[in-house]
Amino acid sequence: DAKTTQPPSMDCAEGRAANLPCNHSTISGNEYVYWYRQIHSQGPQYIIHGLKNNETNEMASLIITEDRKSSTLILPHATLRDTAVYYCIVVYRSGDMRFGAGTRLTVKP
Amino acid sequence: DAGVIQSPRHEVTEMGQEVTLRCKPISGHDYLFWYRQTMMRGLELLIYFNNNVPIDDSGMPEDRFSAKMPNASFSTLKIQPSEPRDSAVYFCASSFLAGVQETQYFGPGTRLLVL
Numbered sequence: 709d710a711k712t713t714q715p716p717s718m719d720c721a722e723g724r725a726a727n728l729p730c731n732h733s734t735i736s737g738n739e740y741v742y743w744y745r746q747i748h749s750q751g752p753q754y755i756i757h758g759l760k761n762n763e764t765n766e767m768a769s770l771i772i773t774e775d776r777k778s779s780t781l782i783l784p785h786a787t788l789r790d791t792a793v794y795y796c797i798v799v800y801r802s803g804d805m806r807f808g809a810g811t812r813l814t815v816k817p
Numbered sequence: 818d819a820g821v822i823q824s825p826r827h828e829v830t831e832m833g834q835e836v837t838l839r840c841k842p843i844s845g846h847d848y849l850f851w852y853r854q855t856m857m858r859g860l861e862l863l864i865y866f867n868n869n870v871p872i873d874d875s876g877m878p879e880d881r882f883s884a885k886m887p888n889a890s891f892s893t894l895k896i897q898p899s900e901p902r903d904s905a906v907y908f909c910a911s912s913f914l915a916g917v918q919e920t921q922y923f924g925p926g927t928r929l930l931v932l
Contacts, residue, residue: 751821751908752860796862800821805921807852807860 711735711798720790724725728811730796733777739800741772743781744807745792752795752807755781782811786815821924823909829930835897836922841890842911848919850910851884851894852925860908866892899931 713731720726732741742757756763756770758779763770769782783790794812822823822841830836842849850865866875877884881900885893896903906926913921 746860749908749926751926752921754920754922757920801919806862809859 711806712808714794714796714808714811716809717814719814719816720786720816721770722788722817723785726781726786726790726813726815728781728783728796728813729778730780731778732796732798735776735798736800739798741770741776741779742797742799742805743768743770743802744795744797746795747789747792753792768783780804786813788801788815788817791815821909821911822924823924823927824835825927827928827930830899831932832900833898834931835846835895835927836903836931838894838896838897838907838909838929840892840894840909840924842892843922844890845924846913846922847889848912848914848921849886849892850912850921851892852923853866853905853908853909854908855905856892863894896929899929902932904929904931 735771740757740759744752745755746752755757756765756768758772772779791814793810793812795807797805799805822911824839847868851863852860853863854860861876864884865872866886882896884894906928908923908926910921910923912921
């Protein structure tokens with residue numbers, strides 16, 4: 709029972725912003741939106757998370773719509789090293805975290 | 818901190834053999850998670866511990882799989898007997914509770930091939 713919907717793949721030009729969408733229309737009021745990414749052969753890496761406010765850190769920005777039914781992860785200046793599978797996860801407690809298929813982002817030179 | 822440490826990084830074994838995967842979480846983290854990743858099923862949570870106590874093992878596929886956490890700095894995932902369908906990458910992750918939220922930090926994984 710997937711809680712999120714993501715496009716299976718996206719391309720982005722190097723140096724441009726990568727905007728990765730995620731739909732989570734059944735999100736509950738106390739559930740957070742988490743983003744992880746997995747670069748080939750490595751363990752998943754935490755990127756960012758938020759509840760209802762937009763968040764920004766050194767890696768990315770997270771924009772959550774006012775109704776919280778969708779969000780967008782923004783990598784402001786994508787590099788080749790950002791090529792990875794990006795997972796959007798909706799969860800209250802980390803122990804309930806379930807990874808879906810994610811979006812395979814390919815950054816092209 | 819060295820991050821989450823897993824060993825071995827690669828394991829090749831024959832069907833029927835016992836396999837033991839090891840994990841050292843980040844110091845101070847009180848949650849530990851075991852995941853399995855395959856092409857067919859993606860990344861699956863197998864079991865997780867809080868303060869060395871198993872909290873949810875509903876993802877453990879069958880009785881051939883067992884996990885222990887004898888202390889805060891060490892956990893094992895054992896498969897006995899192993900089968901070819903157990904071939905996968907096994908990840909360990911750890912986290913600490915900050916408020917009600919925890920961020921999981923993953924290890925590099927153990928690549929298991931059962932022949």
